[in-house]
Structures are given as C-alpha cells and as structure tokens.
Amino acid sequence: MSAREDILGRVRAALKGTVAIGAPGSPEVAAPTDLDSHAARVDAFRTRLAAAEGHLEVVADEAQAAAVLSEVVSQARAKRIAVSDAPLVAKLTRGLEGVELVDAADRAGLLAAEAGISCVQHAVAETGTLVLETHSERNRLVSLLPPLHVALLHADAILATLGDALAAVDPGGAGSASRAVTFISGPSRTADIELKLVVGVHGPRELTVLLIDPRTRENAP
Amino acid sequence: MTHLHPERFGENARAALGDEVLRGALRKATGLFGRQRGAAVAEMPEWEALRERARAVKAEALASLDVQLERFEERATANGIQVRWARDATEACEQVKAIAERLGRPTIVKSKSMATEEIRLNEHLEQAGHRPVETDLGEWIIQLAGETPSHIIAPAIHKTKRQVGELFAEKLGIPRSEDERELTRAARRALRHSFATAELGITGANFAIAETGSILLIENEGNIRLATSMPRVLVALVGIEKVIPRLCDLQVFLRLLPRSGTGQRLTSYQSLISGPRAGSGDEGPEEMIVILLDNGRSSVLADNSLRESLACIRCGACLNACPVYRQIGGHAYGSVYAGPIGSVITPGLQGLEKTAELPFASSLCGACREVCPVKIDLPALLTRLRADVVEGRAPGQGQRPRRPRRIEKAAFAFWRWLASDPVRWTLSMRVARLAQRAGLDRLLPPARAWRKGRALRPFAPRSFRERWKEDDRRGR
Numbered sequence A: 001m002s003a004r005e006d007i008l009g010r011v012r013a014a015l016k017g018t019v020a021i022g023a024p025g026s027p028e029v030a031a032p033t034d035l036d037s038h039a040a041r042v043d044a045f046r047t048r049l050a051a052a053e054g055h056l057e058v059v060a061d062e063a064q065a066a067a068v069l070s071e072v073v074s075q076a077r078a079k080r081i082a083v084s085d086a087p088l089v090a091k092l093t094r095g096l097e098g099v100e101l102v103d104a105a106d107r108a109g110l111l112a113a114e115a116g117i118s119c120v121q122h123a124v125a126e127t128g129t130l131v132l133e134t135h136s137e138r139n140r141l142v143s144l145l146p147p148l149h150v151a152l153l154h155a156d157a158i159l160a161t162l163g164d165a166l167a168a169v170d171p172g173g174a175g176s177a178s179r180a181v182t183f184i185s186g187p188s189r190t191a192d193i194e195l196k197l198v199v200g201v202h203g204p205r206e207l208t209v210l211l212i213d214p215r216t217r218e219n220a221p
Numbered sequence B: 001m002t003h004l005h006p007e008r009f010g011e012n013a014r015a016a017l018g019d020e021v022l023r024g025a026l027r028k029a030t031g032l033f034g035r036q037r038g039a040a041v042a043e044m045p046e047w048e049a050l051r052e053r054a055r056a057v058k059a060e061a062l063a064s065l066d067v068q069l070e071r072f073e074e075r076a077t078a079n080g081i082q083v084r085w086a087r088d089a090t091e092a093c094e095q096v097k098a099i100a101e102r103l104g105r106p107t108i109v110k111s112k113s114m115a116t117e118e119i120r121l122n123e124h125l126e127q128a129g130h131r132p133v134e135t136d137l138g139e140w141i142i143q144l145a146g147e148t149p150s151h152i153i154a155p156a157i158h159k160t161k162r163q164v165g166e167l168f169a170e171k172l173g174i175p176r177s178e179d180e181r182e183l184t185r186a187a188r189r190a191l192r193h194s195f196a197t198a199e200l201g202i203t204g205a206n207f208a209i210a211e212t213g214s215i216l217l218i219e220n221e222g223n224i225r226l227a228t229s230m231p232r233v234l235v236a237l238v239g240i241e242k243v244i245p246r247l248c249d250l251q252v253f254l255r256l257l258p259r260s261g262t263g264q265r266l267t268s269y270q271s272l273i274s275g276p277r278a279g280s281g282d283e284g285p286e287e288m289i290v291i292l293l294d295n296g297r298s299s300v301l302a303d304n305s306l307r308e309s310l311a312c313i314r315c316g317a318c319l320n321a322c323p324v325y326r327q328i329g330g331h332a333y334g335s336v337y338a339g340p341i342g343s344v345i346t347p348g349l350q351g352l353e354k355t356a357e358l359p360f361a362s363s364l365c366g367a368c369r370e371v372c373p374v375k376i377d378l379p380a381l382l383t384r385l386r387a388d389v390v391e392g393r394a395p396g397q398g399q400r401p402r403r404p405r406r407i408e409k410a411a412f413a414f415w416r417w418l419a420s421d422p423v424r425w426t427l428s429m430r431v432a433r434l435a436q437r438a439g440l441d442r443l444l445p446p447a448r449a450w451r452k453g454r455a456l457r458p459f460a461p462r463s464f465r466e467r468w469k470e471d472d473r474r475g476r
C-alpha cells in the first residue's frame, strides 16, 4: 500500500464513529468595530505601525511622494537601490539622482543593495501590517534583502482587519491567491541572544512606509 | 544528540536544576514571555471568544482530517506543488535525502521547524554527507555548538552572550564580542552567504490550508522568507494535524498565536505560500514539495481523549506558564516537545515505554490550561496518561503495554479502603502522624522511592477534625 493510502486509511479508521462537525459561528470573531471610517483606519494603521517600529511618512500625492522618497534614500546614504517592477516604483524613482537602480531579477545586485523599494497591495489597520502579493509585482526579495525597505502604500488600500486582508488576497476563497503573499509588520527582529531585541537580523533593519493619502491635502489648514 | 532521552527524565531534570545559568535564563525568558502575553491578552476583550473559535476550527479540522488532507492535496497539486506522504520519520528523511541527492551536493538552508527536529532530519542528512544549515539565529547558535534547543521560541536561551561570543570567535574566526548587535550582524553576514548559494530550502509550516492548498509560516527574523524565496527547490515538512479548512480561519490563529507565544500583536512576518514560481517573470522556487508527515499522529487521533492534543499550535505559552518547565527547561524532557504539551505528545507519538515519567512532570496546577489559546485540557490529558502508566495501558495503538505497577495499584486500593470509612480514616491519620514523627516514612522502601524527588509536608500536630471537636467543646 502507498504511504498515502496507508495514512488516509489510518486517519479514517481513527475517525470511525466521529461525527464530523462544522465550526459554528462567523469566522470574524468580534473583530475591532471602530475602524469603519477611512480616518479611523489610517489613524489605527499609524499607531500600530509605530508600535511595530516602522516609520510612516504621509504625503498627499505622487509628486510629494517622489520628493520624500529622495530624502529618505539620501538620509540612508543608499547608493544602490533595488526596485520592484511595479509601475509606480519606476515612476517615483525616475527622478532620483546619484543612485544606481538595481532590477529585482538581478540576484547579485539585490544582495549588494542598500535600499529596496516596492509597492504594497493592502495594509491592515488592526495590526499595522503591509500585505505584498507577488502576482502584482516582483517584491519578494526587494522588500527583504536590503537593510532598508521603503514601501509605497495608497491610503485606500488600508483595510480594517486581518480578516479583511485574507478576504482580499483570495476573493471568494476561490484559490486565486498569489503564489506568495507576505505579511509584514515592522522590521526583521530577533531576541535569540539573552532576550535582547535586535532589529535587522536577516531582513531589513528599517521599514519606512510612504502613505499616499490625497485626503491629507483636504484636511491641511 | 545528547539530550534526547525521555526515559532519563529524572536524571536530566536533576542536571538542569544544578545549572545556574540555565535556570537564570529560564526564569528571565518564561517570566518575560508570560508578562508580555498577559499584557497582549488584556487588550483583547474578545480573547475568550477567539479561543473558543480556534478550538472549534481545530476540532472541525481533526474530525474531518481525511477530507481536509485530500482537499489540501488536490488544491496544492493544482497549484503546482508536489505533495508526498510519509508514514514515519525514516520515510520522511529518506524523501528529503532523495531530493537532496537529485540536486547533487546542494547548499541546504533550513528554517526552524519542530517537525524536522522530531524526525531528526539533520542527523539523517549529515550521515549522508549533507550539511544543512539552520538559519534561525537561535537554532544556528546551538547547531554551531552541537546542542539541542532549550525553549520552543528561544532555542538558545541557555547560552550567555559571552558563550555566544566565544563560539562565534572559534567557529567564524571573528574577533570576540559580547555585544548582541555585533553578534547578530556577524550571523547575518555568515548566513547571507549560505542563502546566496542555497539550492535547497527546508521549512516546516504553522498551518496548511485545505481550501487553497497553501502553507503559512510565521516568524520574526526573515530567515523563513529567505529560505522560501531564494533556493531553487523548497521542501516543507508538515505534520498531518496542521491542516485547517479555510483561509479565513487564519485570522483567528494569527490573533492568538503571537500574543500567546511572545506577547507580540503579530510577528514581523507571515508568509502564505501557495506554489512554486509561476513562470520566468516570477520569483521564488522553481519546485515546491510538501511532505505530509504522520509519524504517530494517526494513532493519537484514534485515541478519543488524546486527540485533543493534535490541536496544539505550538505557541509555547503552556511551557512559560508551567512551574516545572520554568525550573528545568526543555532539555530535561528528552524530546523536541517539552513542557506540559510535550509531556502529552511525546508519549502520544512514541508510546509510554520510554516516556512514562513525563506525565508525572507536572504539579497539575492548571496554569497551562488557562493560557492555552486552543483550550487544550492539559491537566486532564496528563492525568489520563498517568492512569495509563499505572494500569499498563498504551495510548493509541501499536505500542507495547507497560507492566502495571502493582504496588501503586495496591496502594490506591488500600487508600480507598481507608478513606471510605470515617473511623478507619481518623485512625490512619493518627498512625501516619506518629509514623512520620518516628521517621518511618523515610525507611519503608516504597515511600523512600517516592520521596526521592519530593518533600512531604509534616502532618499537622492535630487534624482539622480534632481541632474542630476541641473548639466545639470549648464552646467557640
């Protein structure tokens, strides 16, 4: 008998007489309900991202985003910058001066890059989490290998809860999720040596989110 | 490996109790995780509802495990994953070895996984001449040192900064340092090299999702992201009990697991991986293999009460809460699974032959049950296993029964006879008091054996009933 048949047979024998049950109730267990408005979601996202030691820069439009991006990059003294293949990343990095852009497919270049720039498909207000899908862009290594990850996020992409994000990555539970979906909350960290927190172990030491929120302009004095 | 001897629990525990560094580190780690957990749970008014929900989802998954596994296999295969099945540790190791062999002599990067430790995959691969590199910082430290993990979340907690500094100086040829940031940077550099050249990545999984044919991996360091993105071939070793029905179920477990383990709201990274790269424009492994591992799990499933232990999501909360674990740490249990849950699943997976001492390594205080995010009734399971030991039953199937401890059975029968009659009981208490005063309890052989690891409180000079009677007489 194959291992498959054997194991399934043992499982079936073990379950004989067991009544198969459905899990009762809705999957969304008392999720935070105070995140209904856009402003509340942006606010919660800010707070949680800060708690996870991520930085946030809010800009009103893409022009401002490009300006802030160039500041962030020069402050980090990043000369080699790894970029995903998202159109927005290409657009915002076009004006960067004195830097070398490294393509996401260039393994050796990625390993030597000092900063990585990608977009973010969704974010979660409840936890300050970024959600990156691979079918939208090549973001897997750009967001991981360099010591600084700059993530571009549209305010409309901030969802309230983890449940909303899971629904968004696989609409209708149809199995249409990206081959890889990465959830990111803050920089890479470890406490494996005497429980002392150290950021930037295998992944980025710094995470900066550029939040593009046109509503900030309307609210500006 | 030096520590994997559950039959030597007593010996191991005594060694641990004599290790001041270990005990200090354990106190710090379990105390810190416990406090942080408390704070993280306190901000969740819906905590109890979440636990109930998680328990229900796991119960549902286990009660329909065959269906869930078949669905997972079907969906994963449709996504381009090769799904394999392994009856036991040897089969699983052989399968991984065959993959490594096919790749020649690949650089192998591993991320922390209880399942691979359970089947002793590293030993197996090393015997065949491969050199798998652990990439979780704590795991890597103990791999360099040739040791085993002492804590599920912080595997190298028993090592001081100085020891790590000396180890790195010796093995990596770097200047000695006692700065944790410096040491972490050194590890990053060394392991980057392994990742850059890796052709085979080996991971476990926290969850397998039947509905989508995906696996989910939870971590803080980023080494799992690297191990699942950089090598050409990815192998994930997944226990059959890890499967959950739906993707949306994850929201429950993602809220519970990090909070229970370290008190984090969420760990830095979760990777949901549903297949190999989809064409040349994509990133990630060209080939992805999931090995579904039984290795005793179907026997545990067959045991109506022990089945519950398969719901464990390996958060580590019960270890941190356990007064026994807090004193002796993970090594003493002689198994990759330590603490209260380890004392249940090690006998469950291996049988009681060599593990009979483990169910007794608990004060049954119930702290583990209080913190368990899936509400596993650990004290009840430990009590049940104790009864198995005493009565010589084997949990699950296929294990040789132990010889009953006749003396223990006789003792309980005698106790029942004494306690079921008030006169006999009162008399026996007086006799016991006198016997203890005379030091007889240290002399009788069975009592002597029992007292080796325990201290008996002295009997009160007068029993409660005697005092009550006297006070009554005095008219109080």
Ligand code: SF4
Binding pocket: B260, B311, B312, B313, B314, B315, B316, B317, B318, B319, B341, B368, B371, B372, B373, B374, B375, B376
């Ligand atoms: S038994 Fe419960 S508390 Fe212990 S590790 Fe498993 S899930 Fe966590």
